[in-house]
Amino acid sequence: MAEVTAPLAQPLASGARRQASGAPLLAGALSALYLGVVVLAPLVALAFAAAGDRRAFWEATTNPEAVASIELTLAVSAVVVAIDVAAGTAIAWVLTRDEFRGRRLVDALVDLPLALPTIVAGLTLLALYGPRGGLGVNVAFTRAGIVLALLFVTLPFVVRTVQPVLGEIDRELEEAAASLGAGRLATFRRVVLPAIVPAILSGVALAFARAIGEFGAVVLISGNLPFKTEVASVYVFGRLNAGDRAGAAAISMLLLALSFATLLLVAALRRRVTRHER
């Protein structure tokens, strides 16, 4: 607010101020253009491709195999995100609160799933947990396999959103809770958790969006059995291979809408839990 009202309050200080208020305008225009080309244009093109023929769109999205793949994708993603929240928060806690040898190595390791091409991750998981895996656990072509693959690629999101917030929490808050009689668990639940919930929600949004759309890590280990282990992204790929561009676009559009709805929902939740800051 202050920046907006300042030029009105001081109409005489012209030169520098006009420049100062002009620069954000240019930056805004550039950002809009960039977002338009990189994000919006492909989305609009996709929407046109999907909406070209309403009946085709309807048929494509009500096809039982398509519906099954989307249901599977959502269910599996929900499970994965729930595990991410628990494991990610725990890992973030250990990384910020505990001093141990090799902490920095573990810290670096968390980002590895982001750095690795996902198809490589898929291959590795298949080699490790597949029919000839070294661990004697075979989850290839099962839903558990899909969960495992998605856990691998979404691990960093919750860790990396929670970790800095956890590091910033004033330790005196925990001491205050202790002085008022709260044990470790009560302190975590009533004092620490509310402070990191917004960060957890951000992590959830990122992880969920990633899980819905993941292709590379899943395609090998899932086996893509229709109605059983075929996720939406792989189904879209299959439609394309079968020459059904309209069908592929329709399912893609649906996935896009779901991702967007998730982001909006999470943003609304975040606003709710941070209302005390305003």
Add this chain to the structure above:
Amino acid sequence: MIAVEGVHKRFGDFVALHDVSIRVEKGSLTALLGPSGSGKSTLLRVIAGLERPDSGRVAIGGVDVTARPPQERGIGFVFQHYAAFKHMTVAENVAFGLRIRRRPRAEIRARVAELLALVQLEGLADRYPAQLSGGQRQRMGLARALAVEPQVLLLDEPFGALDARVRRDLRAWLRRLHDETHTTTIIVTHDQEEAMEVADEVVLMRRGRVEQIGSPRELYERPASEFVLTFIGPVSRVAGAWARPHDVEIRLAPDGADEEAMVERIVHLGFEVRVELVDREGERLTAQLTRDEAEELELARGDVVWLRARRLARPVGGEPGHGSNGHVR
């Protein structure tokens, strides 16, 4: 009520507390006073159980609590930077300790209302800490600590983050509150004026040791060491001896005087006038006169005058840092 015996505490190479023993009477208000790094906050945190001593014992209400966590010590703690739970309203903050103790809702509601009235925050029960001023947040912190009816109330530089005016008001208010509730209270401060004004008993600390324990008046009138003398209230050095500024007499003639000095600055404080001087060795000193005395002398900057100490301020017995058990009476 509180007995600390032979407590040592180190942080790495830094000795924060060295063989510290103090006793705090039930219902008293005691100040832990000292410069930064003197160990006063560490001592308070050891009493609270937020810091574990390397050796020594802490007893509260006759019970050895050395091995007990803060949850089981019956304390209330107030932090310099409030440590407000930001996602809770004022009422929820105050209710925190009671909810942890699973008290009935009706009781909690009544107790919170009572406490908010006590700290004069009645109308702000549903606000969030972000919507309060610093002084209001600290009063909330105090209500939150008092809610659990602690045996002992511990305040760590509670007014240190507030501006001077609010600090003075809250200080007087804390003293009145203590006179009403009679909760045994320890307040940590680096401000000797604050300690003198608010406390019954002052524990003056220096470099991890107790320098002197006594009432504000005892510390001022019977300082156990030169450190106490110079830390409690202003002093000037007249001809090599300490004197309080109001005991420094300014004369226009040399006879009977101790030392020659030049007037550097004259500060009018209302009823009193502070004259800042510099002697032949270049050492600065001050004399405090009434306005009438100052007018009679017709002092001006650059005047050469003669000083006499009407009364000397001397430490009584003991060497600096003479020990930690020193109740000087």
